[in-house]
Amino acid sequence: DTPNIDYIKEIKRLKKEKNAILLAHYYQIDAIQEIADFVGDSLALAQKAAKTDADMIVFAGVHFMAETAKILNPTKQVLLPDLLAGCSLADSCPPEKFAAFKKKHPNHKVVTYINCSAEIKALSNVVCTSSNARKIIDSFPKDQPLIFAPDRNLGDYLNKETGRNMLLWDGACIVHEAFSMEKLIDLYKEHPDAELIAHPESEAHMLKVAKYIGSTSGLLNHVKNSKKEKFIVATEAGILYQMMEENPNKIIIPAPAKEDNTCACSECAYMKMNTLKKLYLCLKHELPNIEVDKELAKKAIIPIERMLELSK
Ligand code: 13P
Ligand code: SF4
Numbered sequence: 001d002t003p004n005i006d007y008i009k010e011i012k013r014l015k016k017e018k019n020a021i022l023l024a025h026y027y028q029i030d031a032i033q034e035i036a037d038f039v040g041d042s043l044a045l046a047q048k049a050a051k052t053d054a055d056m057i058v059f060a061g062v063h064f065m066a067e068t069a070k071i072l073n074p075t076k077q078v079l080l081p082d083l084l085a086g087c088s089l090a091d092s093c094p095p096e097k098f099a100a101f102k103k104k105h106p107n108h109k110v111v112t113y114i115n116c117s118a119e120i121k122a123l124s125n126v127v128c129t130s131s132n133a134r135k136i137i138d139s140f141p142k143d144q145p146l147i148f149a150p151d152r153n154l155g156d157y158l159n160k161e162t163g164r165n166m167l168l169w170d171g172a173c174i175v176h177e178a179f180s181m182e183k184l185i186d187l188y189k190e191h192p193d194a195e196l197i198a199h200p201e202s203e204a205h206m207l208k209v210a211k212y213i214g215s216t217s218g219l220l221n222h223v224k225n226s227k228k229e230k231f232i233v234a235t236e237a238g239i240l241y242q243m244m245e246e247n248p249n250k251i252i253i254p255a256p257a258k259e260d261n262t263c264a265c266s267e268c269a270y271m272k273m274n275t276l277k278k279l280y281l282c283l284k285h286e287l288p289n290i291e292v293d294k295e296l297a298k299k300a301i302i303p304i305e306r307m308l309e310l311s312k
Pocket of ligand 1: 026040041042043115129130131173199201214215216217
């Protein structure tokens with residue numbers, strides 16, 4: 001064990017010494033968001049990874065995010081503090097099954113949410129995130145049949161938003177399917193003046209009652225710019241850190257989860273695998289290192305770059 005180490009001080013020192021950039025998602029624990037060089041949503045993190053001049057990228061997020069950063073930076077070292085930090089949504093789309101599904105629909109173009117493996121990206125025409133999905137989908141002619149994978153909730157929401165009939169892969173995020181409508185109704189009774197805002201990975205019944213739907217950065221911007229003073233927030237609990245920091249005078253209430261857990265809101269166990277200690281060890285030993293097969297990366301980078309180009 002390493003009980004006497006000042007992790008924050010050591011992480012800062014190692015970052016400087018190794019010319020490393022620390023990128024963190026809004027779902028990371030508060031302490032990691034605080035020392036990160038950049039905190040953002042999936043799109044902003046991919047954009048940042050694409051243009052960094054650091055020698056090393058340390059990704060405080062989950063595997064698909066670090067993998068995307070590696071695909072964009074094949075010559076740089078990309079580190080993820082815990083290789084087990086996966087994603088239920090990415091796991092819900094196995095490449096062999098998806099390849100067979102795609103084969104059955106040869107006239108369809110494939111739009112995939114960035115929360116998927118490099119193998120799935122390699123089978124896609126374009127990647128998207130929740131902040132640019134609408135724009136990406138609108139870039140196809142109206143009569144172009146599309147497959148959307150892997151998130152059925154986001155796909156269903158986008159079908160309604162765009163008036164399309166995209167074929168949806170049946171995947172989902174456990175965190176965003178954990179909200180309890182029953183508990184939410186009770187909470188609303190206590191706070192009738194609160195506005196429900198939700199991430200589009202949430203289920204249709206949640207999105208139906210939400211007053212605003214958006215990506216993590218969309219939700220943050222909405223709260224900051226709204227005249228409302230009270231919000232119930234349906235996304236992963238990590239976002240509360242930034243939201244409360246930006247809005248000290250507003251009341252921010254996490255949407256309740258079905259299962260009673262310690263914070264009575266929804267937490268992503270994968271995002272929460274990263275700790276200051278793991279971050280320190282990862283910077284010190286330059287491990288675990290993310291590697292992507294060169295041939296696979298060559299195919300996967302095409303739809304990622306198409307997304308970055310369309311998002312300018
Ligand atoms: P965004 O930050 O792009 O909204 O993504 C949310 C998410 O679930 C990441 O895993
Ligand atoms: Fe994956 Fe959901 Fe966790 Fe995001 S919140 S990393 S989509 S499991």
